[in-house]
Amino acid sequence: CNSVISACGRGSCWPGALALLRDLHVWKIHADVVGLNSALKAVAEASRWRQVSSLLLAVQEEGVEPDLVSYTAVMDAAQRSQRWPAALGALRTLQQRRLQADVICFTTLLSAVQRSAQWRLALTVLADMARTRVQPDLICHNAALAACQEGPWWLAVALLDNLGSSNLCPDIVSFNTAITACLRNEQWQMGLSFLE
Structure with a gap:
């Protein structure tokens, strides 16, 4: 699944990456942090700040712990959407979670x-x-x-x-x-x- 999500990201098909993550949830298959990061990167590259933020919250509720790559993708989406306060917030959050x-x-x-x-x-x-x-x-x-x-x-x-x-x-x-x-x-x- 991670490979398919990554391929969606490389092909600028971020809706496909999100759909696959939703389908995994329906099938009771839990995505891991690699799948999350692939989807986050795909959506971030499309400058979809709201979707990136929602996705991060949704997978956290599923028990997936975001890592440095996850927060960097959130910061990238915020940067592309010209939302510097959100990028700063993501940095502060990762620091609060004791990530370097x-x-x-x-x-x-x-x-x-x-x-x-x-x-x-x-x-x-x-x-x-x-x-x-x-x-x-x-x-x-x-x-x-x-x-x-x-x-x-x-x-x-x-x-x-x-x-x-x-x-x-x-x-x-x-x-x-x-x-x-x-x-x-x-x-x-x-x-x-x-x-x-």
Whole structure:
């Protein structure tokens, strides 16, 4: 069953994945966390936040314990639906359940935050990563940089400078994002200095 649910997800047939899970319930066959995660991913990729949330609750009532992959799928659906509070809630829930968030969880949350220009929260997420000893990668930093485009320009510059102390090399996305933050705040000279 897990293979069929996964195939439905890969084929963008998320309704089929949900139907199969419903049928399993009718047949008194219990889905496991692998089947749950396959269905959650399929529905998340279709940006169906409500269905992902409902599915997670339904399988928990059946006694299936969600894992890190489950909550990451919930965060992904929230990010795709531009619901950063839901993504943050999923992270907090997995932490309350004593699951260790990984860089993928934090990257997904930062992507949700970035899409909503929540620069203060992006900085909080980076601090939370440090607190939980999860090393941010370049994608995390770039998402935080993008969120800071709407905030004070110097934050974007500070994040760009901080990449070196994180043993990461800024890429074209990093520089373009910092330049955009400077230009939006009329810091033309600072923005142009990154082109040198």
